[in-house]
Amino acid sequence: MSLFPGVALVTGAASGIGRATAVAFAAEGCTKIAICDRAADGLAETKRLIEGKQGDDGRKVEVEVVAGDVSREESVTNMVQTIVKRWGRIDYAVNCAGIQGPPKRSTEFELEEFDAINRVNYRGLWMCSRAELKQMMKQEPLQTHDGRPGNRGVIVHIASQLGIVSRTNAAAYCASKAAVISLTKSDAIDYSNDRIQVNCVCPGLVQTPMVQGPEQQKLFAPAVAIAPMDRMGEPEEIADACLFLCSSKATFVQGAALVVDGGYTIN
Template sequence: MFGPLAPSHLLTPAEFDDITATNYRGTWLCSRAELTYMIKQEPMKTHDGRPGNRGVIVNVASNLSLVSRSETPAYSASKAAILSMTRSDAVDYAKYNIRVNCVCPGIIDTPMTSEVSPNDPIISVAPMKRKGTPQEVADAVLFLCSSKATFIQGASLSVDGGYVIT
């Protein structure tokens, strides 16, 4: 949930609470339920003999958890909280062989960004100069879930066409 574009002093407490409850608390509730189940299961075998995991969680933060943009205090904070929770959970659940990572998408071609023009600075500043696709985000998530990523823990993978490096 993105919420209204507004600096902190113009954002209402209700708007702030809605955004953080949906993005951060919602992610925490899902993760909490997943972890409770994963701790109880046996590690999964891998196809190539690598150590197996009891499970993998890939949270969805945002490139705005890594860089700033004006008038997004609640959204950016809620996504940064997801990034911090991911890292904390990665430390706490490594002993159970549970991997926890997150992806940080940029502008992705979805209904949420339908009004963002291809010439918008948020797109043109990124080296790839386009919106990403939902499939590109899904591919990043699938990689982090795969046995090709068994030693990746607590990572944040930017899927944003290079936006955060500019």
């Protein structure tokens, strides 16, 4: 049987890691995939790519497109309600929505800039996780590929290597991602008895729209050089880590911050 017989939800799915994760679910046999983002055009392209993965084994992939802003509570509520109305449950939730913010020191930040980063990266992610947890607590455990005890659901947050270490001119972003790691560990403790897994992935620099362009490439070149692998990662490499954590081959992984950064944090 497929490693992913349940329902997948991916936020931030209009581009980058979110898009790669949604497409990877389809490629690995998940047939019920919900994608959420505030960029409607990007979601349409992600849906097209997901549907392009159909046909290899005759399966039909169903896609639910939910345009929404994770920084707004009513939008998050609508997202979960829409998915549950269609499929009755959410089994794998990968929370990818995030923003970087301007490269500034703390004394140079305006309050509005700081709040904008945290409304999405931390507060918005927490609202998504809260809504996902509430739904998962109502569900019966999903069957596994080999008969081992299953879980009611799995949540994977996208944090960052910069939640573990820091760099210059990124205080607000680094702090928001450190908060995601801490939230992951706390919720992993609190919801283990409910048979819900909560983990996070900490990517290094990845070839996404967030780091593309001449100015961004120049800004991040020194960080790329620090990593022993001396390159940026590909979104698909992060998606693979997310899918492992969502799969029933990772049923004993709880509260982990899986670093996927080409060795940046060990150098």
